[in-house]
Amino acid sequence: MTISALLFDKDGTLFDFARTWNGWSMSVLTGLAEGDAERLAAMAAAISYDLDVAAFRPDSIVIAGTNAEVAERLSPFVPQMSEEALAAHLIQTAGQAEIAQAVPLAPFLDGLKARGLKVGVMTNDGESSARSHLSRSGVLERFDMVIGADSGFGAKPDPDPLLAFCSHTGADPKTTAMVGDSRHDLIAGRAAGMRTIGVLTGMATRADLEDLADVVLPDIGHIPDWLDR
Incomplete structure (x- = not known):
């Protein structure tokens, strides 16, 4: 892979x-x-x-x-x-909410960057609150691009904001994976021609996601092992 x-x-x-x-x-x-x-x-x-x-x-x-x-x-x-x-x-x-990291984000993202991967965020939240959450978690600067629903590229499940990330970073959609906890995330990823990874740290069940996902994982912390398979 x-x-x-x-x-x-x-x-x-x-x-x-x-x-x-x-x-x-x-x-x-x-x-x-x-x-x-x-x-x-x-x-x-x-x-x-x-x-x-x-x-x-x-x-x-x-x-x-x-x-x-x-x-x-x-x-x-x-x-x-x-x-x-x-x-x-x-x-x-x-933007002021108390946020709970799904896994310790700094070491997780550092591991991905050490592999040479581009990483980004595309949320249907506003860009300013997304940046606030990432900054307060100490990881904002680790992302190559942060996109919100108000950033001018549209919102999921449309693929346009996902493709904007690829255009900005030079990533090929075919070798990019969209990671999300909802069907909106995975529908957008499929429409953009990306691989799709579902995670179970949201409200959706495995059954809700598996028809749209290449893999469904308990949380993002399992992604490195999936990449190594």
Whole structure:
């Protein structure tokens, strides 16, 4: 197997989805509700968030959607903000979330770079919050390119932002692997002509991913062994 580049999704892939976003989302929804229990319940239902257990359900738009898509769902219940202001608020607060690395990222990425691989991030989150998370994790400078849904290349499941990474780095899509925890990630990877690696640190199960993935791994830490097979 020849792989020259790896392009990673962020949430659920580099960072464990549940440990990063479940608690943050309860705090954000509570703040937006401004003490109104009915509004809180309506917002939670709109994005498939279970208030009883403070966790997203597997069908939530938040798992693979963009901030703009989430804001559109929440906006009818947030009269104090325009939809555009709400999307900006989500990006700003997301950048401040307590993040849980799926594996220790610095040594993992150093190992990939030592193999001569190009590495990048393509997330449906905003680029600024992605850069904030990577910077706070001490790994931003290890990536050759960081792309968000607002970076001007589009969003997954479209392949355009993945191909923008290849164009920027000189990587061949045929020897690039898209790594992600959602079907959106893998659909985009297939459409871009890339290899696809599914990981189980998001909300999707192995059964959800395996028809679109060349391999499904427990987490990104298993990628070096897969490359060596």
